[in-house]
Amino acid sequence: MQFEDFAQAQSVVLWSVFALAFIMGAVVNKTNFCTMGAVSDMVNIGDNGRFRAWLLAIVVAMIGVVILESAGVASVDKTLPPYRGSNFAWLEYIIGGIMFGVGMTYGSGCGNKTLVRIGGGNIKSILVFAIIALMAYFMLNPFPGTDKTIYSELFYGWTSPTSISLAGKQDLGSLVANNIGGNLATLRMVLGLTLAALLLWYILKSKEFRTSFDNVLGGLVVGLAVLGAWYFTGGFVFIDADGELLSWTDYASAENWDMLEDDPDARPKDVGVQSFTFINPIGQTLRLALHGFENVYVTFGVMAVAGVILGSLAWSLISRSFRIEWFVDFKDFLNHTIGAVLMGIGGVLALGCTVGQGISGTSTLALGSFIAFGSIVLGSAMTMKIQYYKLVYEEEATFMKSFLSALVDFKLLPSGLRKLEAI
Numbered sequence: 001m002q003f004e005d006f007a008q009a010q011s012v013v014l015w016s017v018f019a020l021a022f023i024m025g026a027v028v029n030k031t032n033f034c035t036m037g038a039v040s041d042m043v044n045i046g047d048n049g050r051f052r053a054w055l056l057a058i059v060v061a062m063i064g065v066v067i068l069e070s071a072g073v074a075s076v077d078k079t080l081p082p083y084r085g086s087n088f089a090w091l092e093y094i095i096g097g098i099m100f101g102v103g104m105t106y107g108s109g110c111g112n113k114t115l116v117r118i119g120g121g122n123i124k125s126i127l128v129f130a131i132i133a134l135m136a137y138f139m140l141n142p143f144p145g146t147d148k149t150i151y152s153e154l155f156y157g158w159t160s161p162t163s164i165s166l167a168g169k170q171d172l173g174s175l176v177a178n179n180i181g182g183n184l185a186t187l188r189m190v191l192g193l194t195l196a197a198l199l200l201w202y203i204l205k206s207k208e209f210r211t212s213f214d215n216v217l218g219g220l221v222v223g224l225a226v227l228g229a230w231y232f233t234g235g236f237v238f239i240d241a242d243g244e245l246l247s248w249t250d251y252a253s254a255e256n257w258d259m260l261e262d263d264p265d266a267r268p269k270d271v272g273v274q275s276f277t278f279i280n281p282i283g284q285t286l287r288l289a290l291h292g293f294e295n296v297y298v299t300f301g302v303m304a305v306a307g308v309i310l311g312s313l314a315w316s317l318i319s320r321s322f323r324i325e326w327f328v329d330f331k332d333f334l335n336h337t338i339g340a341v342l343m344g345i346g347g348v349l350a351l352g353c354t355v356g357q358g359i360s361g362t363s364t365l366a367l368g369s370f371i372a373f374g375s376i377v378l379g380s381a382m383t384m385k386i387q388y389y390k391l392v393y394e395e396e397a398t399f400m401k402s403f404l405s406a407l408v409d410f411k412l413l414p415s416g417l418r419k420l421e422a423i
Helices: 006-031 035-045 049-070 090-106 111-119 124-140 150-162 172-180 184-204 213-236 279-290 300-318 330-349 356-364 367-396 399-409
Strands: 238-241 244-247
Touching: 006 111, 006 213, 006 238, 006 300, 035 049, 035 090, 035 111, 035 367, 049 184, 049 213, 049 356, 090 150, 090 330, 090 367, 111 124, 111 279, 111 300, 124 150, 124 279, 124 330, 150 330, 172 184, 213 300, 213 356, 279 300, 279 330, 356 367, 367 399
Parallel strands: none
Antiparallel strands: 238 244
């Protein structure tokens, strides 16, 4: 789609993203698509249905990215955040992912689920939202009157030195091409389709999953929404700049933004090829409020956050499932507060959440995204196991005994180190 000026193009992109997010919010609410719930089902009752729905979303987005790049419609080489970036911050992916996994367990759901629950009337999730916003904002922005952020004070000094500067990008295709050679575009296509085929085989071999309308619908819609966002920000909108067609992203770069020299603050924020992620965007909503709701701070992320909440609200009203929910007791309040802090910090540190790294990131075949994805699952699963051991064995189940026994359950330690009888 071609436009004469940036403002019209910006409006189309943002409202397109809002529409995708609105549909996602409604469908996630309707189908109970929940990544924390998926891990809980696996750990507690051995049900992989919702985890397969999560994997289906990954497959749909992954195949879609292969098609977009192979056809030359869009590229996800340079994205916000930089999934394929050459800075391989492996330790931050792991620590951030584990923090996020623990946090979403204590906070009753990930960032996306928090937005969906707000739309469904859950007031607890409003507190979670507010704390995530604070943590995510100050992970990237300095505290008032200083040049210090949460990241610079708590992480940079010891995590940054462990990062590996790669010769090329960190997606699987680039890693193979740089080490053994081969055509990059072909390798990305082959690796992407092969991995997607293997995942699809695992997903569809379950008859129970194939016959679950909600799980199939949830996975398909979330995957298509992620793919749609890649398309809208990477290959849908072009602007006529003195006879040259520039993409939405290229036009907003410094050399093409006419007002930049006169007023740097007038340049729209966070314009780039991107797809859905929810922790940093929740922080962006706080930034929008702090800047008096100026239009330049209305970003892809802000529209995504609003769309999911309103889509969930719409489904709650249509289905008459809207229910006000408050904290059961102080412990419930404390758990949600701790969970929100961990999600806000961990989600930024890991460059994304269950949707951001777990679906959008993995669709680019970025190695860091797979590491973050696994770390989120591990952090959440370990937390659930520890909580369960402490519930069953009460005072006998110290944290360390529960922790070691959980590691044995997940085959990460030899059985001789088990401290509590398996449950």
